Amino acid sequence: MYESDEFHPARREFLALIAAAVGVLCIPSLARAQSLADISSVDQASALRSALSQGATSAVSLLGKLDGFWSNPQVKIPLPDSLDRLRGPARLLGLGSQFDDLHLSINRAAETAVPQSIQLLQSAIKSMTVQDVQGVLTGGQTAATEYFRKVTSGELFNRFLPIVTRVTEKVGLAQQYNTLAERGASLGVVDAKQAKIEPFVTNKALDGLYFMVGEEEKKIRANPVGAATGIARRVFEALGR
Numbered sequence: 001m002y003e004s005d006e007f008h009p010a011r012r013e014f015l016a017l018i019a020a021a022v023g024v025l026c027i028p029s030l031a032r033a034q035s036l037a038d039i040s041s042v043d044q045a046s047a048l049r050s051a052l053s054q055g056a057t058s059a060v061s062l063l064g065k066l067d068g069f070w071s072n073p074q075v076k077i078p079l080p081d082s083l084d085r086l087r088g089p090a091r092l093l094g095l096g097s098q099f100d101d102l103h104l105s106i107n108r109a110a111e112t113a114v115p116q117s118i119q120l121l122q123s124a125i126k127s128m129t130v131q132d133v134q135g136v137l138t139g140g141q142t143a144a145t146e147y148f149r150k151v152t153s154g155e156l157f158n159r160f161l162p163i164v165t166r167v168t169e170k171v172g173l174a175q176q177y178n179t180l181a182e183r184g185a186s187l188g189v190v191d192a193k194q195a196k197i198e199p200f201v202t203n204k205a206l207d208g209l210y211f212m213v214g215e216e217e218k219k220i221r222a223n224p225v226g227a228a229t230g231i232a233r234r235v236f237e238a239l240g241r
Contacts, residue, residue: 039235045133047235049125052136052144055216056121063212064115070107075208077107077201080194083177098173105174106197109167110205113160117152117209120159124151137235141221145214153206160202168198 039047062068069075078084079102086099124147128136136143168174178196185195194200224236 039238041130041133044137044235045128045130048133048136048144049128051220051236052125052148052217053122055144055220056125056148056213057118058216059209059212060114060118060121063208064111066111068114069110069205069208070104072208075211077110077204077208079103079106080177080181080197080200081191082181082194083197098171102168102171102173102177102197105167105171106164106201106204109164109201110160110208112167113163113202113205114209116159116163117156120152120155121148121213124148127151141218142214144217145210148213149206149210153210156206156209157202160205161198164201164205165198168201174198 063072063075069077079099083099083102091099128147132147136147139146174197178198181195181197185192193203220236
């Protein structure tokens with residue numbers, strides 16, 4: 001018996017392929033049309049936590065290794081100003097290597113301390129409230145980094161300081177500097193924030209950590225397709241519209 005074209009197997013297969021192709025082509029359009037309001041608060045929180053975990057882990061891995069600070073001019077820790085000014089004259093007296101050793105040591109101290117931050121950063125991510133999530137998602141380019149600094153900086157300072165102290169106390173010049181700088185601070189000729197080298201280095205290490213977390217956050221916001229995965233990508237794409 002003659003079978004009409006409408007029900008011919010080859011024709012049905014062809015129509016099915018066309019339908020599938022149209023469906024695939026429509027998916028990106030639907031995704032692009034999605035706004036943040038179309039994504040549940042649960043998915044938004046999940047997305048943000050995923051992206052922050054990814055960014056924090058990346059930042060810590062970049063800094064918490066040999067030369068993580070020392071070879072990165074954006075976060076390399078300088079000597080305190082009052083000590084750095086003596087570096088040139090010290091070289092003329094053959095003492096430049098002591099300054100060089102201390103400079104390297106304070107950066108090594110930061111590299112050693114930073115891996116201690118990942119547990120606290122991850123804990124801060126898990127404890128975010130709905131208000132925290134919304135504030136970060138709709139905030140500026142480094143809103144998440146500012147949240148991290150607000151909730152973790154005090155505890156991280158306490159964790160970093162003993163590590164920094166153990167490294168710098170091995171360099172004799174550090175102790176000499178502390179003695180002289182404390183006197184200078186009492187006389188008003190040395191910045192009080194630089195009166196002891198260990199807190200100075202600890203604060204600089206934290207600045208470097210938050211800077212790198214911020215750089216990772218900006219990457220995810222600017223290019224969610226390349227920097228984030230799954231639901232996180234959908235959320236940050238929606239934010240970008």
